[in-house]
Amino acid sequence: MSHPTALAGTVRVLAFDVFGTVVDWHGSIVREMARLHPQVDGDAFALAWREGYRPAMARVMRGELGWTRIDDLHRMILDDILPRFGLQGLGEAERAHLNRAWHRLDPWPDSVAGLERLKRRYTVCTLSNGNIGLLTDMAKRAGLPWDCVLSAEVFRAYKPDPATYRGVAQVFDLQPEQVMLVAAHHDDLEGARACGLRTAYIERPLEFGAARPKDVSPRPENDLHCADFLALADALGA
Amino acid sequence: MSHPTALAGTVRVLAFDVFGTVVDWHGSIVREMARLHPQVDGDAFALAWREGYRPAMARVMRGELGWTRIDDLHRMILDDILPRFGLQGLGEAERAHLNRAWHRLDPWPDSVAGLERLKRRYTVCTLSNGNIGLLTDMAKRAGLPWDCVLSAEVFRAYKPDPATYRGVAQVFDLQPEQVMLVAAHHDDLEGARACGLRTAYIERPLEFGAARPKDVSPRPENDLHCADFLALADALGA
Numbered sequence: 078m079s080h081p082t083a084l085a086g087t088v089r090v091l092a093f094d095v096f097g098t099v100v101d102w103h104g105s106i107v108r109e110m111a112r113l114h115p116q117v118d119g120d121a122f123a124l125a126w127r128e129g130y131r132p133a134m135a136r137v138m139r140g141e142l143g144w145t146r147i148d149d150l151h152r153m154i155l156d157d158i159l160p161r162f163g164l165q166g167l168g169e170a171e172r173a174h175l176n177r178a179w180h181r182l183d184p185w186p187d188s189v190a191g192l193e194r195l196k197r198r199y200t201v202c203t204l205s206n207g208n209i210g211l212l213t214d215m216a217k218r219a220g221l222p223w224d225c226v227l228s229a230e231v232f233r234a235y236k237p238d239p240a241t242y243r244g245v246a247q248v249f250d251l252q253p254e255q256v257m258l259v260a261a262h263h264d265d266l267e268g269a270r271a272c273g274l275r276t277a278y279i280e281r282p283l284e285f286g287a288a289r290p291k292d293v294s295p296r297p298e299n300d301l302h303c304a305d306f307l308a309l310a311d312a313l314g315a
Numbered sequence: 316m317s318h319p320t321a322l323a324g325t326v327r328v329l330a331f332d333v334f335g336t337v338v339d340w341h342g343s344i345v346r347e348m349a350r351l352h353p354q355v356d357g358d359a360f361a362l363a364w365r366e367g368y369r370p371a372m373a374r375v376m377r378g379e380l381g382w383t384r385i386d387d388l389h390r391m392i393l394d395d396i397l398p399r400f401g402l403q404g405l406g407e408a409e410r411a412h413l414n415r416a417w418h419r420l421d422p423w424p425d426s427v428a429g430l431e432r433l434k435r436r437y438t439v440c441t442l443s444n445g446n447i448g449l450l451t452d453m454a455k456r457a458g459l460p461w462d463c464v465l466s467a468e469v470f471r472a473y474k475p476d477p478a479t480y481r482g483v484a485q486v487f488d489l490q491p492e493q494v495m496l497v498a499a500h501h502d503d504l505e506g507a508r509a510c511g512l513r514t515a516y517i518e519r520p521l522e523f524g525a526a527r528p529k530d531v532s533p534r535p536e537n538d539l540h541c542a543d544f545l546a547l548a549d550a551l552g553a
Contacts, residue, residue, distance in 0.1 A: 148488065200451060210487045213438060213463040225451040225464045230486075248468075249448045250386065 084300055085314040087255060088275055091195055092204035092227065092245045094236075094260035095212065097284045099192075099203075099221065100182035102127065104286070109178040117162045120286055125161065129154030134206065134235045144233055146208040152176045179207070180214035185281065189220050191306020198315040200224045204245055204258065206235045237268030246274070257300070259309065266299055277301035277309055322538055323552040325493060326513055329433055330465065330483045332474075332498035333443035333450060335522045337430075337459065338420035340365065345524070347416040355400045358524055363399065367392030372444065372473045382471055384446035390414045417445070418452035423519065427458050429544020436553040438462045442483055442496065444473045475506030484512070495538070497547065504537055515539035515547055 096102050103123050110119035133150040136142045155176055159165050167175070195201050202225040203212050212226045225248075229235045232244040246253045253273030260266050261281040270276050277300060280293035295302040303309040334340050341361050348357035371388040374380045393414055397403050405413070433439050440463040441450050450464045463486075467473045470482040484491045491511030498504050499519040508514050515538060518531035533540040541547040 200455065202451070208486075209463060209465075209469075213440070213487070217438065217462050224455050225447060227447075231447075231469055248446075249451070 082314070084257070084275060084312075085198075088199065088257045088313070089251055089255045090200045090202065090245060090249050091257050091259055091277075091313075092202050092274075093192075094258065094262060094265050095203050095205035095207055095215075096182070097281055098259065098261040098279055099188050100184050100215065100219065101281075101283070102179070102182050103284060105182040106178055107286070108183075109175070109181070113175065114162075114164060117164065120288065122158070122162055124285065125158045126151070126154055129157065138235060138238070146211075146230060147179070147206055148176065148208055148211055151179055177214075180211050181218060182215055184219045184221060185305065187305040187307050189222070191310050192222050194310040195306065195313065195315045196222055196224065198313070200249065202227045202245070204236070204241060205229070236265055239268070239272050242269045242272040242274050246272075259306075263296060270298065275300045277303060277312075279306070279309065280304050320552070322495070322513060322550075323436075326437065326495045326551070327489055327493045328438045328440065328483060328487050329495050329497055329515075329551075330440050330442035330512075331430075332496065332500060332503050333441050333445055333453075334420070335519055336497065336499040336517055337426050337441075338422050338453065338457065339519075339521070340417070340420050341522060341524045343420040344416055346421075347413070347419070351413065352400075352402060355402065358526065360396070360400055362523065363396045364389070364392055367395065376473060376476065384449075384468060385417070385444055386414065386446055386449055389417055415452075418449050419456060420453055422457045422459060423543065425543040425545050427460070429548050430460050432548040433544065433551065433553045434460055434462065436551070438487065440465050440483070442474070442479060443467070474503055477506070477510050480507045480510040480512050484510075497544075501534060508536065513538045515541060515550075517544070517547065518542050 093099055106123035106126065107119035110117050110122050133154060137145050155172060159167060192201055202223055204227050205212055206229045208230045209226055209228045212228055216223050227245060227248065229241060232240045234240040242258065246256045254275060257275035257277055258266060258269035259277045259279060261279045261284060266276040266278060282290045282293050284291055301309065301312050303312055331337055344361035344364065345357035348355050348360050371392060375383050393410060397405060430439055440461055442465050443450055444467045446468045447464055447466045450466055454461050465483060465486065467479060470479045472478040480496065484494050492513060495513035495515055496504060496507035497515045497517060499517045499522060504514040504516060520528045520531050522529055539547065539550050541550055
């Protein structure tokens with residue numbers, strides 16, 4: 078790993094993965110289901126919904142589907158899984174409301190305070206496969222103080238397409254090493270590293286729920302490994 | 316003009332033109348020049364730089380130039396006008412620094428307070444021909460509390476191309492009449508209106524400097540006509 082002080086002198090922009098890294102999608106969907114449809118196993122429902130996400134993006138990236146926003150992919154997956162959970166009877170308004178649960182995800186407890194600190198010294202932006210409207214609604218509700226909302230929708234490509242990582246550096250007219258990707262997922266960080274970005278891994282052991290703790294052991298290829306955003310702010314002198 | 320109360324019930328997103336509407340480009344460039352190159356007529360310099368802006372965008376929109384960010388258009392114009400002001404001797408670092416004066420524009424006195432109020436009730440975003448990096452740097456320095464930075468760079472078209480106005484509604488999955496463009500320029504508002512957006516005209520009589528007060532008389536085709544962002548917040552119940 079690089080020396081934090083050297084990093085703090087080089088890095089100008091921190092680009093954050095969002096689902097799982099900034100917000101707790103699993104817990105938030107479980108809570109939505111407990112409120113809206115308490116008879117359903119919210120844990121299984123959240124996992125099934127999220128499981129459809131990568132295959133759906135892969136269909137877009139292979140050209141089987143035209144460019145599609147995550148809101149629309151979420152809705153396709155939702156319509157697909159509802160019968161499995163006995164919810165095939167949901168009407169259009171209920172489906173539309175439920176689909177917007179992804180706009181209402183709650184942040185991890187350290188996210189807002191950590192971003193507030195990091196924002197004082199760095200430009201903090203999203204780099205998410207979520208669409209701009211989703212990310213903006215989420216930030217407004219949760220109080221996430223982004224300087225700028227960047228999304229797959231801006232670059233017309235999903236992570237880990239290099240166009241997304243390089244796109245952040247280009248937007249800010251910076252060298253790749255002046256941008257750090259912050260994420261709780263090694264494949265995302267690997268994609269960023271391959272484009273010359275710096276990387277910070279954030280432990281989010283409960284991303285898939287308390288019943289499925291994630292292996293969060295450090296990997297030496299990342300520049301930083303932090304328990305949460307407050308530790309990241311400490312490491313980056315913010 | 317529409318009744319403000321009806322508007323407040325319909326409109327969800329306020330999209331702001333930036334140069335001249337949110338920030339005082341003329342005064343800011345004059346102040347930069349007074350600091351950096353006090354021998355130059357800052358007023359004439361600011362006007363010359365800005366005059367090159369529309370013709371440069373028109374070249375891109377006609378296809379004579381590929382997609383070009385405003386940072387790069389500003390630089391082309393700058394290189395072109397420097398000899399006229401006796402500044403042909405400026406080196407690369409000085410030119411690059413001066414070009415970023417557009418990232419350092421000061422807001423009008425009411426801009427930050429007005430946006431803070433409007434943000435409580437509406438989603439507030441930019442819709443500017445300025446590039447994302449420029450708008451983000453400007454917001455960070457000036458304290459402009461955007462929920463989201465939208466730019467010609469996102470839509471790959473400059474205003475008044477309909478793709479920009481319609482793009483805002485699409486990003487937020489809204490009907491055009493749920494979006495209001497806020498601008499100090501009638502041609503921009505006209506473009507928005509043709510796409511079905513609501514419009515608010517903001518008086519900025521000193522946009523071109525105290526020596527050239529602008530005609531800011533109301534035009535009936537706009538939904539609102541306000542002296543500044545605080546009056547806009549009053550009119551929209553924010």
